[in-house]
Amino acid sequence: MAIAKQVSSNLEWRINVPDGTSERLVPESGAVLKLWWRLKGLLEGMILKIYKFLYKAWKLAVAEPKKVIHGIKVGLAMSLVSLFYYMRPLYEGVGGNAMWAIMTVVVVFESTIGATFCKCINRAIGTTLAGSLGVGVHWIASHSSKDMEPIIIGASVFVLVSAATFSRFMPAIKSRFDYGVLIFILTFSLISVSGYRVDKLFEMAHQRVSTIAIGTSLCIIVSMVVCPIWAGGELHQLICLNLEKLACSLDECVAEFFKDNKTSSAADIEEDRRKKMLGYKCVLNTKATEESMARFARWEPAHGRFNFRHPWKQYVKIGASMRNCGYCIETLSGCVNSKIQAPIHLKSHLKRICLRLSTTSSNVLKELTSTMKTMKKSSKIELLVGEMSFAVEELRNAMKSIPNHLIITTQSSSEAHHGEANTEPITKITAPSPFMEIIPLATMVSMLIENAARIEGIVKAVDELAAMAKFKPVIDKKPNHTHTHTHSTKIHTSDNQDHDQTMKTPPKV
Structure with missing residues (x-):
């Protein structure tokens, strides 16, 4: 075994060069070089994957340009609603709750106008109804004793949220107002729970409803004005x-x-x-x-x-x-x-x-x-x-x-015998x-x-x-045959007159 290892270590690889000599091949070694080749392969693989992803995105954009238009419309709506953060008068006007308008645009904006309308109206109705009920429950609880206030708020949250969640299983509600019921549960819970520790609850609810109204209005306007998709x-x-x-x-x-099966065409x-x-x-x-x-x-x-x-x-x-x-x-x-x-x-x-x-x-x-x-x-x-x-x-x-076509019948005549004129057909049944x-x-x-x-x-x-x-x-445009019929009648009459005149004229010798 030791002799075999010694012999293998003495072996070397050589290649012939054009001048007739041979050169020894030295194996590449070194940890740094191996690490470099691995990093190079990793970078090439990442670049190839990015290229394939961009190529697929380009093919999708060419095949369905409406999806590109939808992305541009969402970006435009987000840019417009972000002005409530960038501009000081608008930011102070909504009381620092401009984030609700941005969240509304992200959640509500859809690819078609009908879907955007559906979500906007559901969000507006759900927010308004939940805000009104939340303020009403808070008013009732605030006019009761200090010990009864958390009990009234907790009981109202339990009853209304349970009823709203159950209504989502009803087909009539689920098909058209499922998103609105979900927004109602979220908004009512936030207002009811946060209202227990917030003094100016009515002002907070008013600002949130206003910002949501701003977000939904921007979504509807942008979806209907910029390349509308119905x-x-x-x-x-x-x-x-x-x-x-x-x-x-x-x-x-x-x-x-x-x-x-014999016919063939191009691929x-x-x-x-x-x-x-x-x-x-x-x-x-x-x-x-x-x-x-x-x-x-x-x-x-x-x-x-x-x-x-x-x-x-x-x-x-x-x-x-x-x-x-x-x-x-x-x-x-x-x-x-x-x-x-x-x-x-x-x-x-x-x-x-x-x-x-x-x-x-x-x-x-x-x-x-x-x-x-x-x-x-x-x-x-x-x-x-x-x-x-x-x-x-x-x-x-x-x-x-x-x-009648399930059994194929074929007839063949027997060979004519010497001196016989008539032959009987032989029927073969397959x-x-x-x-x-x-x-x-x-x-x-x-x-x-x-x-x-x-x-x-x-x-x-x-x-x-x-x-x-x-x-x-569909109104069928029938051709007017009256003029054609009159014209043909006139031609026929003139032909008859010419024929009569020809018959009356004696032939010249």
């Missing part, structure tokens, strides 16, 4: 976009199912088609967003094409109908990705009819998208729904002939198609029929919205 408009655009995605996803799923085209086919997933994942936007949109004033009493709840119903349709398309997508595929002769038998049904169904969805975007009643929707129903009946009739191979095609057909029925539910929901929101009907 929750109602966002909800309307989301519903329109989801309708388009459903139509594209339905077309792509059916086309992909009946696509010939970018295939990627685009796959994204369109999976568009139904966006519809299935927007339930919470639609409900929150509809809830916030009810707090917004009239703006653009939307009145104050616009039926925002109906948008939630339309979204639910679209998700029912999306579940059918999800099943269609499963049939496309299934490892078990139907026989080619069965696919070719139903291909034209299934594509026709998917086309008519997507046309109905696209027309509903146009109706939602323009907010005008469509004059073609009944015709398109009728074409979709006719395609459904046609597909059902085609399904009745499926048993084995019937396995049952498992028919399941994907049967699922595809049944889901197409069910999807058509659910699309009619979307049509009904959009019609209800059009009636409640008073969509304007």
Whole structure:
């Protein structure tokens, strides 16, 4: 063992250089050098992580500029409300409670005007009500005996806070006033408890209510003046976009199912088609967003094409109908990705009819998208729904002939014998198609029929919205055929006159 160590210590590494000689490789050593390489690797890793973070932030800002606008608006509101600290007259006017205005801006400011309105109104109502009750309880306790004062204040805090906390479990309160109840509990507890040791309680409550009013007013003004983002408009655009995605996803799923395996396209085209086919997933994942936007949109004033009493709840119903349709398309997508595929002769038998049904169904969805975007009643929707129903009946009739296609029959003539003119055909019957191979095609057909029925539910929901929101009907500009008819009559009359004159004129020899 000692001899092996001695031999290894005598070994050395050399490299050949261009001049024909060799140089000895000396291993780098030293604790300082190792520490330097570790610090260098650590710094490079940190710089790389910062670069990746900034790159992701840049991509997010480019993809969704509204989030950048929201950040700028919050910064502007904070800068304005900070003036109450920087300017002496404003600071003395609010009695040193300017921090409440800053806290209000931080807590209340949201990305949409509806959400900001909701929180501002909840905070104002909760603060005002809690301040009034706190001052009232303090007045009652101060006019009682010294021993009863803490008991009255403690009992009032226990009763009101318990009742307010219980009310947060009620659906009607939780959906619209949950934040207000939370602010009520916080403000009432602060005023009641601190009022026991503070002499000028009314002045303190007045200053806090004033600073909160200043903060909420600044939030509302900045959110409505600087690049306003309306929750109602966002909800309307989301519903329109989801309708388009459903139509594209339905077309792509059916086309992909009946696509010939021999056909191929470019990779970018295939990627685009796959994204369109999976568009139904966006519809299935927007339930919470639609409900929150509809809830916030009810707090917004009239703006653009939307009145104050616009039926925002109906948008939630339309979204639910679209998700029912999306579940059918999800099943269609499963049939496309299934490892078990139907026989080619069965696919070719139903291909034209299934594509026709998917086309008519997507046309109905696209027309509903146009109706939602323009907010005008469509004059073609009944015709398109009728074409979709006719395609459904046609597909059902085609399904009745499926048993005849489960067994493939082929005929072949026997070879002609010497001196025989007639031959008898020989019929070869192959084995019937396995049952498992028919399941994907049967699922595809049944889901197409069910999807058509659910699309009619979307049509009904959009019609209800059009009636409640008073969509304007589309005026069809029919061409004026009177002048054309008169002109053609005149031409026809002149032609007859010319013809009669020609008949009366004798031919020249």
